[in-house]
Amino acid sequence: MIRSPSRALALLALVLLAAFAAAxxxxxxxxxxxxxxxxxxxxxxxxxxxxxxxxxxxTVLQALSGNPLADPFVIxxxxxxxxxxxxxxxxxxELTSRWLPLFTVVGAYAAIVLVLxxxxxxxxxxxxTLLLAGVTVSTxxxxxxxxxxxxxxxxxxxxxxxxxxxxxxxxxxxxxIGLAAGCVALGIVAAGLSARALDAxxxxxxxxxxxxxxxxxxxxxxxxxxxxxxxxxxxVAGMIGFVGLIVPHAxxxxxxxxxxxxxxxxxxxxxxxxxxxxxxxxxxxxxxELSVGAIxxxxxxxxxxxxxxxxxxxxxxxSHELDPRAKASVVPPTETSR
Amino acid sequence: xxxxxxxxxxxxIGRAGCELLRDVTFSxxxxxxxxxxxxxxxxKSTLLAAALGDEAPLGGSVTLCGRPPxxxxxxxxxxxxxxxxxxxxxPYDVPVRDVIELGRFAHLGLLGRFGPADLQALTRAIEWTQxxxxxxxxxxxxxxxxxQRVLLARAFAQEPKLVLxxxxxxxxxxxxxxxxxxxxxxxxxxxxLGVLAVxxxxxxxxxxxxxxxxxxxxxxxxxxxxxxVLRPExxxxxxxxxxxxxxxxxGGTPYVFADAGRR
Numbered sequence: 001m002i003r004s005p006s007r008a009l010a011l012l013a014l015v016l017l018a019a020f021a022a023a024x025x026x027x028x029x030x031x032x033x034x035x036x037x038x039x040x041x042x043x044x045x046x047x048x049x050x051x052x053x054x055x056x057x058x059t060v061l062q063a064l065s066g067n068p069l070a071d072p073f074v075i076x077x078x079x080x081x082x083x084x085x086x087x088x089x090x091x092x093x094e095l096t097s098r099w100l101p102l103f104t105v106v107g108a109y110a111a112i113v114l115v116l117x118x119x120x121x122x123x124x125x126x127x128x129t130l131l132l133a134g135v136t137v138s139t140x141x142x143x144x145x146x147x148x149x150x151x152x153x154x155x156x157x158x159x160x161x162x163x164x165x166x167x168x169x170x171x172x173x174x175x176x177i178g179l180a181a182g183c184v185a186l187g188i189v190a191a192g193l194s195a196r197a198l199d200a201x202x203x204x205x206x207x208x209x210x211x212x213x214x215x216x217x218x219x220x221x222x223x224x225x226x227x228x229x230x231x232x233x234x235x236v237a238g239m240i241g242f243v244g245l246i247v248p249h250a251x252x253x254x255x256x257x258x259x260x261x262x263x264x265x266x267x268x269x270x271x272x273x274x275x276x277x278x279x280x281x282x283x284x285x286x287x288x289e290l291s292v293g294a295i296x297x298x299x300x301x302x303x304x305x306x307x308x309x310x311x312x313x314x315x316x317x318x319s320h321e322l323d324p325r326a327k328a329s330v331v332p333p334t335e336t337s338r
Numbered sequence: 339x340x341x342x343x344x345x346x347x348x349x350x351i352g353r354a355g356c357e358l359l360r361d362v363t364f365s366x367x368x369x370x371x372x373x374x375x376x377x378x379x380x381x382k383s384t385l386l387a388a389a390l391g392d393e394a395p396l397g398g399s400v401t402l403c404g405r406p407p408x409x410x411x412x413x414x415x416x417x418x419x420x421x422x423x424x425x426x427x428x429p430y431d432v433p434v435r436d437v438i439e440l441g442r443f444a445h446l447g448l449l450g451r452f453g454p455a456d457l458q459a460l461t462r463a464i465e466w467t468q469x470x471x472x473x474x475x476x477x478x479x480x481x482x483x484x485x486q487r488v489l490l491a492r493a494f495a496q497e498p499k500l501v502l503x504x505x506x507x508x509x510x511x512x513x514x515x516x517x518x519x520x521x522x523x524x525x526x527x528x529x530x531l532g533v534l535a536v537x538x539x540x541x542x543x544x545x546x547x548x549x550x551x552x553x554x555x556x557x558x559x560x561x562x563x564x565x566x567v568l569r570p571e572x573x574x575x576x577x578x579x580x581x582x583x584x585x586x587x588x589g590g591t592p593y594v595f596a597d598a599g600r601r
Binding site: 066067068193196197202204207209210212213215256257258260 | 392411415416420429443446448449496
């Protein structure tokens, strides 16, 4: 359908512009007044920053772990950052403070390193262990957030907690948005500059080392980069799941596997996806506003299951092709093995 | 024959501090194909890991072009030595062309742009391994034999002085096995490359290797040209099963096979 990857990139950029315009102009009240327009503008900016940041992180994590199911939400980075928010509140830091990202970045980094370290086996990061470790760390993080707010009852924080856990773009934080935009832009550029190393990592860590990648330094760098992006995103918008999972796959289908283009395509498509998801969240059930995280999860959940199913089937087929023992196991057990 | 590329000098080889092979002494030079034979789990792959610097020797020394491999920077090392793994599927179904291009990683500058030298290396690697018709396909759609040829092309694109192979022909049918080994042999005979290959088939080693290192429990059992090492009594000790040997009527290396009836 689309012949050249550069044309696909141009198309993605056009679609992003169209989505941005739609996010400004479409809403429950006919033609928007200037104040509403300004409100929508800041919200659309936030969606672009958060969507691009999450999708770029997803692409980096999927290459780093050699695992197409990695995503900042799935592997627990987002909830690590959420614990960072709790710690920040506990230390008396306001939710709009410039110091908040410091806590979220540290939380996200701790979660990423913990999960990748637990899940690694023999130089690879297998699907099962990555998901199990990720789910566990993620649940643990969410539990800490919930517990913290349980002790805060009566202060009207319960509703805000839910908003935070499901992700939310309606709270504008003008103090943080510039910082977040800078971080995300820098992160995307850094990931794009190390595209070749990401290409190498995507064929497995041992292979990357043998091809000449300084594996340990790159891993540290990519983990820091992911943590920085997830950290600032969670600080401004809470936990929005599955953007980092779906978008890289769609981008791969459009521009191929080369990370130089994949990073750019993911950033563009991620921004577009979140703009549209937020547009849906605002307009589908007027006068109610839905949680944007619920929308992305509704799109991402089934997609994730589909990928997982395909992955498991592929693995089955391959292990039967390669491993003679797998073939032998099809044969009914003999007397002796019982 | 020129100066040795890879030298094991009374090296003790082990994994994670656990000793596997003691007093290993041999070398691989440019223009030489050396095969390693031995039982599964005896330490053949660990020997390759030691050559790459992934495992430090527990005693003695291992040197790559005169330096301990672990002291080389990753890029430097990748320009000296390429590693060809088993033909396992890759995590992503990347197009064959991209897989081969990755071989140039250690030669590219900061921006990762390809120059004329890089393109030339790619073209040559593709020609040598005859993977031209596969370039647009996904690596995981290929058969194991095709995949192995692609990975070999990636190793050649790396323009190394030494290629290490870990059971490069496992899972391949006989014709493809010969093809992979013959491609390597051609490059070795050109006098620009040394090869150290872990093989599981003694006859493949006999046919293509200049020298064979036969490993027994704890160390090197025998080393030398194929017709000195592929002797039934040595193989019986290495593989723990009786071997018989048939002379090649055309004067090549004798054919050896395990004799299931006897021990």
